[in-house]
Amino acid sequence: MSSPPRRRATGRVTLADVASAAGVSPITASRALRGQRSVDAALVSRVQAAADRLGYVPDPAARALASARSWHVAVLVPLLSNNLFVDLLEAVHGALWPAGYQTLIGVTHYSRQEEEHLLRSYLAHRPAGLLLTGFDRSDASRALLAASGVPCVHLMDLGAPDQHSVGFSQADAGRSITEHLLARGRRRIAFVAAQLDPRVMQRAEGYRRAMQAAGLGDARIEMLNPESSSMALGGVLFEQVLRAHPEVDAMFFCNDDLAQGGLLAALRLKVDVPQQVAVAGFNDLAGSDQMLPTLTTVRTPRTVIGTEAAAMLLKLMRGEAVPAPTIDVGYSVVVRGSS
């Protein structure tokens, strides 16, 4: 005497339901729905119709388990409170979603440890791909990545040819905006920075190179503050620089939020910008074109970075070849009223 089958029905419309409604086997239904060739066109449309009629939605968990892969792409960014990364994420999502991938967002707060923790967790989900900001990570993170074999593209910065990356040279950009200030006749140029993450320090390096090349290596003034970047901090630093170095005739802030804060502090203190001191920022964030005076800055093409990185990752996930491991999207100096 056999007992009745123990069922654990979830009420879900399954592939088997679709298959029997269409009068084919589950495998054929699966292949038809996934658009695999080698299925008769007539069958495909019959399966498609049955799926539509029944309101079939594939179960991602079952799919992931059976195929040992998923349609998740994890994107790790340092912060969400900087619009830069939001723009990046929107672009990534906009490119990945139509291709059927789901974007998982992780925030590292510029911490190697948090990144490692997130990586471990996301990797357990067998993501189809990974998008990481920059190259600064722990050895353990690197090992996890290598062991996972998950395709990975790095954002914002340019890496060695053995790694995939889409970005631009942060150092060159820092050099260019400094050269712009030099070309405007400024000599006592201060570099003012917060956060001090690796990309900020590369901009610092660019600043140093430009000053050196102009024979002003000795005149370098750097105000480096490890706190997180904000308009309020920008105002504070603006004052500090002027107090410590009244001779300063220009300030290059490592990020626009600092620069905007600096510009507002200048208004408050009635420091004439750009007459007394020119001001430049970095990233061209929202509002920079609205300031008084409008802010000279470096426009960083994060939307392009997001789109191109997603496209590269899509290729890698499909096992296709990518033309080049590194895409340099460049940057541009936007000259406005503050310099």
Added chain:
Amino acid sequence: MSSPPRRRATGRVTLADVASAAGVSPITASRALRGQRSVDAALVSRVQAAADRLGYVPDPAARALASARSWHVAVLVPLLSNNLFVDLLEAVHGALWPAGYQTLIGVTHYSRQEEEHLLRSYLAHRPAGLLLTGFDRSDASRALLAASGVPCVHLMDLGAPDQHSVGFSQADAGRSITEHLLARGRRRIAFVAAQLDPRVMQRAEGYRRAMQAAGLGDARIEMLNPESSSMALGGVLFEQVLRAHPEVDAMFFCNDDLAQGGLLAALRLKVDVPQQVAVAGFNDLAGSDQMLPTLTTVRTPRTVIGTEAAAMLLKLMRGEAVPAPTIDVGYSVVVRGSS
């Protein structure tokens, strides 16, 4: 003659590996790892040790498939480019992550259709819970939600008692800030808005009630623009209002980014704030305390909303009772230099 078993090994350390290493059955290992009572303490530590030694990471897909539930919580917000929602997300994530849940972020761009699409997709993943912004959604979305039975908490706004929500009265907040301007002696108060989403329109309603109550119902001036909110648009609207209604002595902008743009336009146009026209915003976004003059606004406690909503959802997901379906976290009027 039986053929060899067909294996599809993924190289993963599985629960079975842990179990055999610990000398117990997979079920016992599973229970031990999940911290279920009814497992001998000695066994628990043996299993734990084996898991640690082998570097076992549970497979979320297998877990989701077997248990018909997941550890995903989907959060749908209108935008990421408004810091308000970023703060909200950080708070939600901060409360959910330690509890073992993974936050999936979806962006609706204030579109009912996009929300419906996202909902359909996320629901296929059997999320453990859902966090939605506001109450404005399509009938199809409502039906999907109801049919899914997934616990759901609504953010930012207060709903009917049959729905779970954490927020505050947008209308009351709009009324309060208008009353503040009235108390300062302003009479020709303009309401200036963009985006025009439901919460903005509730603030408009609060403005109207306050004006009505002050006997100024006829003096209402409303500048409603459906474009998305930005500092640049705030500047444009500031000018438009002044041109169309030179008698205006105060402007209540529905969001701080607009108000900041208005303040900068005032500087540009040399309109004296607050002497000639007072300015108020909404949300107390980054930079509002840095403007010249500093911006009077409504501080909205989005971090509290995120934390409380996550806590409520956690209870619902565990099947626990919640004290009340609605939590009103309130708001406060922050009076600064612009009014």
Added chain:
DNA sequence: CTGAAAGCGCTTACAG
């Protein structure tokens, strides 16, 4: 081009 069988890695539902 199509399908019967087996398996992915876990947990539920029954037993004892």
Added chain:
DNA sequence: CTGAAAGCGCTTACAG
């Protein structure tokens, strides 16, 4: 308190 069996819903690998 512990376990053998079955099942979750899909896809891979092998046949034909």
